[in-house]
Amino acid sequence: MERRHLLAALAAAAAAPWVRAEGAYPAQPIRWVVPYPAGGGTDVLARTVAEAMRTGLGQQIVVDNRPGASTNIGAQIVATARPDGYTVMSADNALLAYNEHLFRKLPFSPERDFTYVGGLSRFPLALVVHPAFEAQTFKDFLAYVRAHPGKVNYASPGNGSPHHLAMELFKHRTRTFLTHIPYRGAAPALQDVMGGQVPCMFLDLAAGLPVIQSGKVRALAIGAARRVAGLPDVPTLAEVGVADAEVYAFQGVLAPAGLPPAVTARLNEEINQALAAPAVAQRMRDFGMEALPGTPEQFHAMARAEARRWGPVIEATGVKLD
Template sequence: MNQFFRSAAAALALALAASAGWAQAYPTKAIRLVVPFPAGGPVDQTARELGARLSSSLGQSVIVDNRGGAGGLLGADVVAKAPPDGYVLLLSSAGALAIVPHIVPSMPYDPKKDLAAVTQALKVPAVLVVSANSAFKTFADLKAAATGDASKINYASAGSGTTPHLQAELLKREAKLNITHIPYRGAAPALTDLMGGQVDMMMVDIPVALPLIQSGKLRALAVTNGKRIPVLKDVPTVSELGLPKAEAYNWYGVLAPARTPPEIIGKLYSAVGAALHSPELMKQFEQQGVEVVGSKPEEFAAFIAAESQRWGVLAKAVGARME
């Protein structure tokens, strides 16, 4: 019996050594970075910038694979079901990980069980915008018009259950606004109608709205960040407006399939962190009003859990649903 256990222990030691050696050699082929949104959007652009730098540091091609649909669910599911070898990764925003699981009756994956956190890449504040032709010059103007039973103020979103929808609902709750939700199929048509005066206001990720603000087509009334954004230095934060609980962010993070070896997770964490903190990307993200994070895997996992709790409660309270 003792001989049996000694043989089993020796076999296990050899297997672990082989696994460690395989992980050290990683990567030996191209890596697929799945983006659960169509090409051209901010998550896709981030993936392509990040992928180019990862290709250089890891010595293998990083191929961006756009798998849009269902609020990020379809792309995340591809990664959740991929082999746990580090060659299929996910770059997702908050929706697929912290919101969609609460508004889809039958989820094909469980973010907690089927995905392994690598790092939170970016923190993306939102900005409250109105048309440049709007009568609302400040948040106080908007609040005065949106308070009381007579309010006819409405707000656009990229769709029910999206991060901008829930950010607006959070602001509505904290500022006690009487505003009506007008969901659209994506941010682009919503912004078009906002600029045209068909809707009154919208919460949107700063990188999406910034060119329209800078070109004079939109007016920014508040940012959801804890401190002022350098590229929008004249725009107050929600905390400055007396609404600290309305502080909220979208965010992007890198994940791998569950059971990916810790050695590979560690190597990816280091590579992604180095890429994010390169002077070129740091400057680019700052100009977009975005903050680089680069958190440790365990920190990102805890952050996802906290965000899921926060947005899940709100999504259910306002009746958000996948359209």
């Protein structure tokens, strides 16, 4: 009898630190993994929301940029982290909708190995060119690339990024052939388009709207359902005759699988409050972003619907990353 009591007491003592940590959550800084380099749209959005969450959580959120392998490097870090609420990540189309179709085998499952915490934003992608590129309009661009198959390069933040798949979808819909030049992030890709080393790319408005408005690149079309307020003179792809080519980058927050429901709920609440904060909302509008507040279940449903939508598209384009 005494031995049983002793074992019970030891078990309770071992559990006590976890109980205290859970009750006091968060009791230490939170690491927010961004699977892209600093300076791109994903990084800007994560830092903006993380700063707004700091007051409500009473803890710092430290952004940790871990780019590479079509976001798989960052995803693997989070998938294998402790589900204690102190490691989260930004996840976009690559991890949530593309990679299961692009890779024959992933070291994790987007469905099984993560807790879906909440949505952040979505923003359309624009087809942009260097200002000196001889095609001044979308019609001119289409005629030029058709006349020079394979000789026009395009940049992207990396293999399997939303920007890469947007151009592959464009190529498929228009029956054109451009050559892909992948970079390690949106910032260096955009830098080379602005510098004229690569003539074009699909650019997310989170990183690119100010650059387009300043004239450093020229937008030819927007992959959105309707024109963007910040670029009222830029037509949609549908308006210029490219059907079924809406292309958005969407972002949300994941944590390791098994995150306690109370911690998931707390993080989701803080994310939604951050998205509603006037300063955050204004900055998102300035960058052409659409906020995606909601429940973890809504974010999960949206992500899986996108995975189902892009599966046939990726198969049709023939893109594979291994």
